[in-house]
Amino acid sequence: METQVIQVPYDSGRKDVRMGNGPGHLVKGLERLKVAGVHIDRIETDDPFPLEAGTTFKVLKVLSGRVRNTMRHAQFPLVLAGGCISCVGTLAGLDSGSTAIVWLDAHGDFNTPETTVSGFLDGMALATATGRCWQNLAANVPGFRPVSEKDVVLIGARDFDPAERRLLDDSAVTLIESQSVRKHGVSSVLGQALAGLRAQRVYLHIDLDVLDPDEARANQFSVPGGLSLAEVLEVAGFIGERLTIAAAAITAYDPAYDEDGKALRAATALMKRLCTLSQPAVRTG
Numbered sequence: 151m152e153t154q155v156i157q158v159p160y161d162s163g164r165k166d167v168r169m170g171n172g173p174g175h176l177v178k179g180l181e182r183l184k185v186a187g188v189h190i191d192r193i194e195t196d197d198p199f200p201l202e203a204g205t206t207f208k209v210l211k212v213l214s215g216r217v218r219n220t221m222r223h224a225q226f227p228l229v230l231a232g233g234c235i236s237c238v239g240t241l242a243g244l245d246s247g248s249t250a251i252v253w254l255d256a257h258g259d260f261n262t263p264e265t266t267v268s269g270f271l272d273g274m275a276l277a278t279a280t281g282r283c284w285q286n287l288a289a290n291v292p293g294f295r296p297v298s299e300k301d302v303v304l305i306g307a308r309d310f311d312p313a314e315r316r317l318l319d320d321s322a323v324t325l326i327e328s329q330s331v332r333k334h335g336v337s338s339v340l341g342q343a344l345a346g347l348r349a350q351r352v353y354l355h356i357d358l359d360v361l362d363p364d365e366a367r368a369n370q371f372s373v374p375g376g377l378s379l380a381e382v383l384e385v386a387g388f389i390g391e392r393l394t395i396a397a398a399a400i401t402a403y404d405p406a407y408d409e410d411g412k413a414l415r416a417a418t419a420l421m422k423r424l425c426t427l428s429q430p431a432v433r434t435g
Contacts, residue, residue: 152187153425154220155180158213158231158239162271163205165194169369170232172403177230179418185425189225191216202271207287210239214292217243217397228424229399234259234275234357236399241279241353242294244396250301250349251279252389254382255357256373258307258318265313272402276304277317299323303343305331305385306360309373328362328377336384344392351394354386356420357402358413366412369404379416383423390427398424 157177161170177190193212197205213229217240220227229240234255241249253259259276262283266273278284281296288294299322306328310318318325324343331339358368362376377385389395400417408414 152189152225153185153228154223154225155188155190156213156216156220156227156229157190157192158209158229158233158236159192159194160206160209161232163197163200163202165200168232168406169402169404171405172232172401173230175405175414176400176403176417176421179414180421183418183422185422188425203284203287206233206235206271207238207291210236210242210291213239214242214294218293226425227397228421229397231399231401233272234355234401235272235278236401237275237279237353237355238288238291238294240397240399241297242291244353245293245295248349248351249297249396250303250347250352250393251276251297251355252303252305252352252385253355253357254305254360254377254385255307255355256309256359256371256376257357258304258310258314259357260318260321260323261311261314262317265311265317267311273311273314276302276323280321280323282317298348301347301349303340303347305340306377308375309371328375331377331381331385336381336388340385340388344389347393351396352389354389354395354398354424356382356386356398356400358400358417359402361413361416366416367407367409368413369402369407371402372407379419382420386420386423386427395424395427398427400424
């Protein structure tokens with residue numbers, strides 16, 4: 151299956167700023183690999199007065215159409231985005247009601263406007279995808295339907311706002327912490343979680359700050375206690391062997407914080423791996 155790479159160079163409604171610079175750098179890393187069957191696209195919108203929420207959801211509408219068109223051409227959508235809120239557009243293009251989510255991130259992204267202390271829209275991305283907030287704006291993204299929390303697995307999150315953690319603890323989201331992966335192994339902790347999913351296909355979301363900063367520093371929000379690149383690659387491979395990965399995203403890469411290039415090299419390895427996981431899988435135990 152060919153891969154359609156879709157760049158979404160936005161961060162908080164601003165184009166080519168901070169983590170919005172990331173997709174362009176990631177594409178250069180992917181191009182150096184010269185992987186066969188990879189096509190590259192970039193989303194841009196004309197917005198003379200960018201607004202964090204308004205511009206973001208305008209971009210998500212465009213992304214939804216690009217993902218849907220990619221699926222029509224029997225290609226694998228690989229989204230390279232500045233922000234995690236891009237998930238709404240990707241899920242909408244997939245018909246989100248029939249798709250589970252496996253989300254790798256240092257953060258829960260489960261805040262709502264009532265719990266957030268920063269107001270950062272990306273910190274509400276997973277909550278938006280599950281229908282907890284921004285319902286009206288999300289409903290205007292063609293094809294979007296909230297994903298049931300029972301079909302969401304969050305891996306590697308370790309940095310929460312207090313009210314956000316309470317929301318997550320009271321939710322049906324399955325949380326797998328980094329230390330559990332390290333102590334028990336990917337197959338042990340993830341196998342049971344995947345078996346409990348009702349959907350046969352998965353949207354795989356990788357925020358690069360899921361990596362431990364000693365392994366690679368992806369952005370200003372990186373915090374200790376994360377996964378290694380080998381563990382993230384193993385997670386992706388384990389999922390691909392058991393479920394169909396319908397689409398994937400790599401997000402939140404800010405080149406300004408990647409002084410040694412480790413995050414770019416890690417992302418390049420992940421992109422190469424994801425391009426090989428695009429074939430439908432037969433679900434197993």
